[in-house]
Amino acid sequence: xxxxxxxxxxxxxxxxxxxxxxxxxxxxxxxxxxxxxxxxxxxxxxxxxxxxxxxxxxxxxxxxxxxxxxxxxxxxxxxxxxxxxxxxxxxxxxxxxxxxxxxxxxxxxxxxxxxxxxxxxxxxxxxxxxxxxxxxxxxxxxxxxxxxxxxxxxxxxxxxxxxxxxxxxxxxxxxxxxxxxxxxxxxxxxxxxxxxxxxxxxxxxxxxxxxxxxxxxxxxxxxxxxxxxxxxxxxxxxxxxx
Numbered sequence: 084x085x086x087x088x089x090x091x092x093x094x095x096x097x098x099x100x101x102x103x104x105x106x107x108x109x110x111x112x113x114x115x116x117x118x119x120x121x122x123x124x125x126x127x128x129x130x131x132x133x134x135x136x137x138x139x140x141x142x143x144x145x146x147x148x149x150x151x152x153x154x155x156x157x158x159x160x161x162x163x164x165x166x167x168x169x170x171x172x173x174x175x176x177x178x179x180x181x182x183x184x185x186x187x188x189x190x191x192x193x194x195x196x197x198x199x200x201x202x203x204x205x206x207x208x209x210x211x212x213x214x215x216x217x218x219x220x221x222x223x224x225x226x227x228x229x230x231x232x233x234x235x236x237x238x239x240x241x242x243x244x245x246x247x248x249x250x251x252x253x254x255x256x257x258x259x260x261x262x263x264x265x266x267x268x269x270x271x272x273x274x275x276x277x278x279x280x281x282x283x284x285x286x287x288x289x290x291x292x293x294x295x296x297x298x299x300x301x302x303x304x305x306x307x308x309x310x311x312x313x314x315x316x317x318x319x320x321x322x323x324x325x
Contacts, residue, residue, distance in 0.1 A: 085253065085260070086257070086259055086260070087116070087257060089255075091250070091251065091252060091253050091254065091301075092252075092254050092301055092304060092305075093254065093255075094115070094243075094254060094255045094305055094308055094309075095115045095116030095117075095118075095205075095255050095257065096114075096115075096116060097113070097114065097115060097308075097309070097312050098112075098113075098114040099111055099112070099113055099114075099213070099216065099312060099313075099315070099316055100112045100114075101216075101220070101316060103121065104121070104123050107123035107124060107125055107217070107221075108124055108125060108126045108193075108220070108221040108224045108225070109123065109124035109216070109217040109218060109219065109220030109221030109222075109223075109224060110122065110123040110124065110217050110220070111213050111216045111217050111220070111316065112200075112213070113209050113210075113212060113213030113216070115205055115208075115209045115212075115255065116203055116204075116255075116257055117201060117203035117257070118199075118201060118202055118203045118204060118205055118206055118209050118257075119199070119200040119201040120197055120198065120199050120200065120206060120209045120210050120213055121197070121198045121200055121213075122195065122196070122197050122198075122210060122213035122214045122216065122217040123195070123196045123217055124193050124194070124195055124196075124214075124217040124218050124220065124221035125193065125194045125196070125221070126191060126192075126193055126221055126224070126225060126230075127191065127192040127193070127194060128190075128191055128230075129190065129191075129192060130190045130191070130192045131192070135190070137190070138186065138189065138190060139185050139186050139188070139189075139190070140183075140185050140186075140188025140189055140190060140191045140192060140193070140235075141180075141185065141188075141192045141193075142176060142179050142180045142183060142185070142192070142193050142195065142218065143176050143192065143193075143194055143195070144172050144173075144175035144176040144179065144194070144195040144196070144197065144210075144214060145168075145172050145194070145195070145196050145197070146168055146171040146172045146175055146197045146198075146199075146206075146207070146210055147159075147168060147196075147197070147198055147199065148168075148198075148199040148202060148206070149198060149199060149200055152199045152200055152201050152202045153202050171206075171207045171210070174207060174211070174271075174280065174282070175195060175197060175207070175210055175211055175214055176195070177279070177280065178211045178214075178215075178240055178242065178271045178279050178280060179195060179211070179214055179215060179218050179240060181238075181240060181271075181273070181279045182215060182218070182236060182237055182238055182239070182240045182273070183218070183222070183235050183236060183237060184235040184236075184237055185235070187231065187232075187233060187235035188222075188231060188235050189230070189231055191225065191230065191231070193218060193221055193222075195214045195217060195218060197210035197213065197214055202258070203257050203258045204244070204256050204257040204258040204259075204260065204261040205243070205244045205255060205256060205257070205261070207242070207269060208242035208243050208244050208269055208271075209242075211240065211241065211242035211271060212240075212241040212242055212243075212309050212313070215239065215240045215241065215313060216313055216316050216317060219236060219313075219316075219317040219320075219321055220316075220317065222234055222235060222236060223317070223320050223321075234320065234321060236321050238273040238274055238275065239273055239274040239310045239313060239314075239323060240271065240272070240273055240279060241271075241272065241306045241309035241310055241313065242269060242270060242271040242272070242306070242309075243255055243269075243270055243302050243305040243306055243309065244256045244261070244267065244268065244269050244270075245268050245270065245298040245301050245302050245305070246260060246261065246264035246265075246266060246267050246268070246298075247264065247265055247266035247268075247290050247294050247297075247298055248263075248264045248265045248266070248287075249265070251297070252294070252297045252298050252301050253301075254301045254302075254304070254305050255305060264286075264287075265285060265286060265287030265288055265290070266283065266284070266285045266286065266287070266290045266294070266298075267283065267284065267286065268281065268282065268283030268284075268298055268302075269281070269282040269283065270298075270299070270302035270303075270306065272302065272303065272306045274306075274307075274310050274323060274324065276303050283298075310323055311323065
């Protein structure tokens with residue numbers, strides 16, 4: 084039994100709340116246990132200069148943690164001066180671009196902002212999962228406004244952490260687990276169980292191929308549950324294919 088009473092293959096409680104930011108074209112607050120991230124999607128009717136005239140759109144992301152989102156106050160982060168922030172921002176952008184037919188977006192750019200209100204492990208994976216919902220809502224907004232002809236979404240995207248320690252594999256690590264586990268991995272998948280990105284390292288003993296297979300199995304199980312949660316928000320206009 085884990086410190087919060089979950090089974091080894093059990094996600095933390097998930098809560099999704101939309102429309103908390105009045106002005107964003109798409110927004111959601113995602114809660115995974117005690118981790119809370121506000122994800123907003125903002126539409127810009129221009130693209131980076133290097134894409135001008137291409138007829139293709141772009142999706143970029145910024146991630147940050149509020150000063151008291153952690154156990155002690157941290158300095159206010161800026162995407163331009165923190166290596167960790169830049170790395171996570173780029174991960175979110177890569178992950179969400181994998182969900183969209185950018186050629187069908189036209190020369191529009193969507194900014195995904197992920198602000199961590201409260202951190203208890205898994206902030207980057209929660210940001211990807213929530214960021215996808217905000218992105219989907221913004222794309223549907225563009226379609227409803229007649230700015231694009233069709234919804235350019237190709238598939239669902241979600242992300243989850245999995246760890247490996249003395250007791251085996253654990254799904255969806257909280258902070259206490261994340262800070263002590265031997266191996267910490269982050270998986271980004273689509274609903275076809277295809278991998279968009281895998282991040283992981285053995286901070287303790289190296290892990291075996293069998294351990295990797297078990298962590299992958301748990302990640303696929305967890306992401307399927309996250310896809311179903313995402314569908315409760317966007318399923319009316321983009322149902323999950325099963």
